[in-house]
Amino acid sequence: MLCSAHFNVPSSLFLRPLNTSQLTTTPNFITTLRRANPTITCNSQPSPKPRKRPAMDGQKPTSRNRRKSSYGASRRSILKKTFTQEQVNFTAPVSDDPVVGIIGGGMAGLLCALNLETRGVRSTVFDTGIHGLGGRMGTRIIDPQPLIFDHAAQFFTVSDPRFAELVQGWSEEGLVRQWLGTVGELEAGGHFVPLPSSPPRYVAVNGMRLLADSILSQTRMIDVVRPCWISKLEPYNGMWYLSENGKPRGQFDAIVIAHNGKCANRLLALSGLPLIARQMKRLELSSIWALLAAFDDPLPVPGSDGFPLEGAFVKGVDSVSWMANNTKKLLGSSIDGRNCWTFFSTAAFGKRNKVPQENIPSAAAEKVKAGMLEGVEVALGLSEGSLPRPFYTRLQLWGAALPTNTPGIPCIFDPQGRAGICGDWLLGSSLESAALSGMALANHIADYFQNSGLNAEEFAVGLHKEFQPLEGHDIGQFPGLESEKKGSKAMEYQLTT
Structure with a gap:
């Protein structure tokens, strides 16, 4: 598949799973699948709720009561708002100790967080899971x-x-x-x-959920908040403010959308990220x-x-x-x-x-x-x-199981808005695709931070990449798995991941 950017990810950046002898002493490790984890809250204090709607850099703030929630709105109205919103453009310098907010705790989101940590970048993962992390690793x-x-x-x-x-x-x-x-x-x-x-x-x-638990058990710089459904993203003074039904959930130097479907579309409809929102809306599930x-x-x-x-x-x-x-x-x-x-x-x-x-x-x-x-x-x-x-x-x-089309790229990143997307659908639909996407976006964001956010346009990835139909069986992909039938084209099989 053609990619709009090449990511050269050193193998040393990938952590190995934690030795099983350490599991009982690791605070974040989920020791059993039979008990639901208690909610893990972000260590940092949530930002105070602004009296006025946070504005994009260079944009005059507007009164909050002039803006109606897109939740419950029709698909047509959401599309209209998505494509007419003004692009956020952060001009403030990246902080010396940046923090990334990751919305979605499946394979892509967790490996994005893990690989950010290997580059010295802190993150908070927000996930809706009640019984545990992992998304479709259920x-x-x-x-x-x-x-x-x-x-x-x-x-x-x-x-x-x-x-x-x-x-x-x-x-x-x-x-x-x-x-x-x-x-x-x-x-x-x-x-x-x-x-x-x-x-x-x-x-x-x-x-499969054990793999998500194992990834999380390796971390020391990652906070997890769940169950949590982020409902609003608001840019203000060079930071992203996240909230859940009006409750502040912290502020971040960059954000990652690691899930898809109608909830992701609604979240992006008035976020100030029209290019990312447009790419997400092209996805068919x-x-x-x-x-x-x-x-x-x-x-x-x-x-x-x-x-x-x-x-x-x-x-x-x-x-x-x-x-x-x-x-x-x-x-x-x-x-x-x-x-x-x-x-x-x-x-x-x-x-x-x-x-x-x-x-x-x-x-x-x-x-x-x-x-x-x-x-x-x-x-x-x-x-x-x-x-x-x-x-x-x-x-x-x-309901939003698997993609029927794909841009065929590892990740999407908007450097002006300091926001990215990762997920299996960017490369196809497999556990491997999800892992590679999360790794790629983590290293791309770390490189962007390392460059102090300068020459932002050079870090734009996938914002205009066209989508192509994704062929194969109804439910997911297994790279390398082919049937051996004489006289017929080898088929690539798929399964939910």
Whole structure:
């Protein structure tokens, strides 16, 4: 893919995962996935709430009561405000000890914070997660059984040497391992074809969220505030003031948007960053349903050489595109005969059945669950009504799941507004893409700070980059994973990350 800028990131800038012997003494480390972390608050005192709306450098402040919130506004009004807002232009010098506000605590946001720290830059990460950080590196453990599900990213592959170094460190610390179970294509009717074992497929040993916990455990210069939903960005006197529903959340020399979707669009609609807002609005996202289901007995799945499938990309079924036995994948065997499965819908099914993900109507949830379980039945080639009934189910809608287009660049940065964007969608849609994006933006911002903000125009990246369609399967990418079918073009498979 073509990039508008090249980032030469020394391998020495990437920290290795913390030795597991240190985990019990590390204050920030999340020691268990079974307990929700308490809210971690920013160490610095929040800035006093200004009496007038903060203004951009060189712009006269305006009365706060003349500005209505964009929340609840129509898409048309948000677009109009986004593209007509005045560009903020910070002229004040960068402080000697700059601090970055990072909105989003997924892989991209956390690695951005971690790599900023390696360059001596402090940051605060704001995340909406109630149960923990990680975004789509989500793992759910249901007590008292216990049941375990990766309900977003299922596995990942490695193709870039910078990401390979990070994964190697995780592997040496026992945080990740190769998934050696049988994975392949499952066509409607139970026709299964295994994928080759190369490239290696990796999983986090105790669920994907452990990787987010590990990244955070390495830090000493990063504050975390969660659960927190930043609702406003305001530039004033060379700083960004962040707030959550009127509550000040601190001031920062630069900001990073490490999430996407309608909330990010609304956040940027009146921020004074029209170039960044315009690029974010170009992003098109799919919707994907995730169904977690636990069965008392093993499902009658096909296999290869006597080994039943543990994961499959489903073909020819309208409601299901992926299925995986998380119990086998993570634990190697079922618990008391129980098997925990994660099923993903197709993007088309997700679009047809999309509802507000914050408040899913019961009727919609039952319709989706029934449709997906019927799809599993068809995929396995079972007769109607013969699929075993799960004793536990849980639905989640990823309303802004995966990109259908991409600019194909590591990151976006507006030096005039001292604001950047990172995320997997900038390079595609994979765990590796998210990691590389966060690393790239961190080093770019550190270089900008090191240059004291001078010659700002030289640090502009991706503000006018055109987007291209992102081809492949409905739900995410696995760099390097290809099917070996004679006479057909190799396909790049994707999965939620």
